[in-house]
């Protein structure tokens with residue numbers, strides 16, 4: 001038996017050497033990700049406590065069993081004691097176990113409870129962000145200032161550092177600020193998890209869950225969706241830039257200006273040319289729709305229908321708009337009306353009706369979308 | 374075959390041909406069929422694990438598409454749980470319980486036949502559920518074995534097949550459980566009082582009671598899912614006033630006790646194997662019997678420790694945390710009793726004993742990572758990562774699978790009348806144990822480093838541990854060919870086994886199985902033996 005423990009330790013050492021010898025993988029440790037907030041630091045300490053306990057118990061059990069096996073092996077001439085279970089120890093020793101184990105348990109429950117209270121504590125938030133999981137991207141709504149960041153996977157090759165760890169738009173947070181996250185989802189379960197800065201709570205459609213944190217170190221932190229959400233579960237990473245408060249204010253101002261410009265652009269009165277709509281539509285389509293309907297519009301039947309040649313994409317505009325804006329309940333087709341503005345919907349729908357050989361020929365303008373909502 | 378011969382055969386030996394198996398009401402034959410079924414499914418479920426591990430060998434998509442990958446994860450787990458460990462446990466119960474308690478057969482032999490023959494069609498449907506998506510059956514069942522909605526609502530026809538599979542399996546295990554409980558209560562030989570029952574029989578008594586309590590709830594839960602999918606209800610759909618989290622509660626109200634269903638029979642096996650090879654009566658028999666009762670009770674009321682992240686109130690969470698941590702008491706008691714059975718024994722290291730000793734150490738380790746997971750704030754980091762995958766494989770593979778292996782080596786001589794090759798048995802033990810640890814120990818680290826479970830692909834920072842894991846998995850998988858070889862070789866021939874088989878087999882609360890010949894005749898205990 002002791003051999004087996006040895007082999008485990010050796011394995012751990014090999015793992016350690018592996019991890020440390022390659023600088024590119026330096027952040028890859030043997031332990032929980034290094035905490036960057038008070039909360040995760042406390043959780044980390046609790047984790048170290050339980051880990052130590054687990055380690056000691058395993059070692060004690062293993063060593064004790066190994067000792068018995070050597071001491072009482074028959075080949076050493078050991079004779080079995082047939083009456084041991086009837087003597088005093090045999091009859092009353094069961095009482096020992098609850099006492100010892102309860103002792104160990106109680107030593108855990110105290111610290112666990114304290115940390116749990118911290119996790120659930122609701123401090124006055126200086127910044128509240130609604131974090132929405134959708135198949136397969138994250139949307140961050142800064143409720144205090146109306147900024148929205150939509151974060152999609154950025155493609156990389158499997159041998160690049162950024163593979164499955166990069167997104168197009170980073171989530172930006174200020175350092176040393178009480179932040180409250182509100183977690184929800186639009187379609188299926190997701191879980192927003194960035195181990196260095198916050199614990200996870202599930203994002204559940206129809207629920208809003210709260211977590212909070214106060215990040216103490218500037219830097220870039222990584223995470224990913226932790227609750228299985230289907231085909232793209234491995235493909236919804238999270239990248240958080242934690243920056244100084246001043247820089248954050250500047251960032252908010254810049255984002256607000258961008259958002260205002262976009263809103264003005266999308267305002268219903270403007271009539272757009274086909275080229276403009278198609279160009280925007282293609283970009284938006286690839287970003288938002290191609291995961292399921294594929295870049296070439298062929299879809300992945302029978303689950304994800306082709307839009308190329310689809311009766312809806314070539315049929316009445318009203319129906320096409322209806323599917324895109326309201327989605328299809330019970331399927332992976334989400335209600336995009338909530339996530340895209342009038343101009344964006346108009347561009348995508350126009351694109352779908354006129355790309356890949358689709359020849360509906362008509363244009364959809366933001367005004368059409370507005371009245372269809 | 375004429376009726377007259379069948380009638381004759383009934384008294385003197387088994388009928389021959391397919392009818393012997395199809396119409397069998399003999400506990401030994403049915404037990405054998407359960408065990409063979411489980412062995413076949415072990416290879417299927419294991420092959421799926423091999424594909425999963427091959428895909429996870431390196432970053433990037435190599436072998437399978439994401440949807441199919443998670444379908445493999447789902448069906449691997451369902452097969453291992455419902456088509457390997459549970460049937461193997463029932464097979465052992467069928468073979469051994471009547472022999473141990475001196476009963477001529479199970480209490481309800483015809484129902485016994487039906488419980489078994491429901492399994493092959495269920496297994497076919499289970500496998501079919503993976504195949505239909507390739508033929509226009511819609512989205513794969515990419516949910517994992519927990520089948521959480523809303524994702525399971527998005528799945529295609531495979532999900533419906535799975536729901537019906539679960540119904541059939543549920544009927545089968547409830548019938549099996551009723552049979553086992555009735556047998557234990559009513560069919561004991563005179564003098565075989567409850568407090569003289571071999572530990573294996575006790576373990577199945579609790580297991581069967583658990584199954585009867587939780588299986589109907591799971592069946593109800595998946596039926597609600599079926600209604601949500603096809604009949605316009607919205608039990609689990611927030612948009613219709615339902616609650617996706619409700620399904621999680623239903624699932625885990627079944628799912629946590631299910632873990633004990635998988636574990637307890639193996640604990641029972643340890644209660645037979647360890648005294649035999651320590652040549653010393655089981656230490657703490659009574660406390661084991663009552664400890665299992667405590668485990669039964671606690672096991673039913675701690676389910677939500679699988680759902681700490683769903684946002685329960687702090688009071689509820691604390692309750693589930695404390696309940697869960699308390700489980701370490703009965704489990705600790707079991708380990709304690711097994712260790713003190715070894716103490717002052719006269720120990721030899723035959724293959725079943727090696728497995729038993731391996732279980733004590735590795736399962737204790739799983740117990741300690743279990744306590745880590747029970748501590749809520751820490752679990753909010755571990756949840757849904759490979760740390761959990763490592764933990765439950767340490768619990769399930771030593772805790773149930775190795776217990777079954779110990780049982781196979783322990784009773785194979787009794788079943789076949791031949792001793793297995795001890796040297797090969799020992800090689801198999803070391804081979805699997807090394808392979809297993811190499812597979813799952815590194816996963817603790819990939820989990821801590823932040824690798825979520827049920828992902829088809831990962832960033833290269835997770836590469837090293839995944840490579841180790843995959844290498845280990847192939848070593849582990851391959852070892853099972855040796856297992857198969859040993860079993861076949863033993864069935865075909867080998868050194869003759871005595872009635873007692875093992876020198877220490879009749880020490881302590883042993884069963885009556887060692888009083889009948891090896892292999893036992895087709896009918897045993899036609900007149901009840903008297904137990905002193």
Ligand code: HEM
Pocket residue numbers: 419422423425426446447449450453454458516517518519635762766769770773774812825826827828846849850
């Ligand atoms: C041949 C040895 C085995 C190997 C290499 C293996 C490997 C795996 C892998 C790679 C996963 C997927 C983890 C993920 O991506 O989340 C998994 C999941 C699972 N396995 Fe195994 N496994 C083995 C044996 C078993 C056994 C014997 C059982 C049960 C008695 C079992 C029960 C499960 C369960 C319950 C899951 C969870 C599936 C889910 O996430 O829904 N496995 N296994």
Ligand SMILES: [Cu+2]
Pocket residue numbers: 133134136189190191225226227228229233236
């Ligand atoms: Cu997700």
Ligand SMILES: [Cu+2]
Pocket residue numbers: 628629630632675676678679
């Ligand atoms: Cu549980």
